[in-house]
Amino acid sequence: MRILVIGATGTIGRAVLAALGGRHEIIPASRQKAREKVDIADLASLRALLERVGRVDAIVSAAGNAARKPLAKLTDEDFAFSVANKLMGQVNVARYGFAQVNDGGSITLSAGVLAQQPMPGSAAVSLVNAGLEGFTRAAALEAPRGIRVNVVSPPWVAETLKAMGQDPSHGLPAADVARAYVQSVEGKERGQVMSPRVA
Numbered sequence: 001m002r003i004l005v006i007g008a009t010g011t012i013g014r015a016v017l018a019a020l021g022g023r024h025e026i027i028p029a030s031r032q033k034a035r036e037k038v039d040i041a042d043l044a045s046l047r048a049l050l051e052r053v054g055r056v057d058a059i060v061s062a063a064g065n066a067a068r069k070p071l072a073k074l075t076d077e078d079f080a081f082s083v084a085n086k087l088m089g090q091v092n093v094a095r096y097g098f099a100q101v102n103d104g105g106s107i108t109l110s111a112g113v114l115a116q117q118p119m120p121g122s123a124a125v126s127l128v129n130a131g132l133e134g135f136t137r138a139a140a141l142e143a144p145r146g147i148r149v150n151v152v153s154p155p156w157v158a159e160t161l162k163a164m165g166q167d168p169s170h171g172l173p174a175a176d177v178a179r180a181y182v183q184s185v186e187g188k189e190r191g192q193v194m195s196p197r198v199a
Contacts, residue, residue: 140191
């Protein structure tokens with residue numbers, strides 16, 4: 001398969017590249033470090049990427065940022081940034097990606113555990129993650145030409161916890177998280193929230 005991976009230089013994106021790269025042709029894209037540059041919060045940038053890349057069998061989005069801070073400190077700008085970036089950025093990956101995905105292909109988005117298990121400081125992140133889960137379920141019902149749409153909602157990633165100075169044993173290694181993306185791309189799931197969990 002020919003697969004576009006957006007967010008390819010992040011912790012999860014690198015693991016997805018490693019998991020899929022041996023069997024498929026991968027086109028890595030990210031804001032700065034990948035061969036193909038894209039900012040998913042900028043619709044013109046996203047559309048330009050899709051035009052450059054052309055037809056693919058699958059798109060994986062492991063991209064998007066959202067603000068993490070106590071609710072009382074979240075500003076209108078924080079919410080606008082979170083919605084424009086992680087939520088609408090990925091919604092637009094699907095909306096505009098449909099035209100580039102071959103019949104029977106797939107689009108996989110990324111949410112996160114904070115949609116279902118919020119914590120103090122996660123209001124904006126929980127909002128966008130839950131929005132992505134709801135969008136995926138609905139979009140899968142209307143996706144054209146047999147294209148499958150799923151969202152991976154991973155737990156805390158061990159490498160991210162370690163980088164934050166926290167105990168990585170409470171997270172799931174990125175390589176294990178990447179298996180859910182592989183299943184979404186290579187499997188038959190449609191409209192699913194795929195939630196790999198720490199054992």
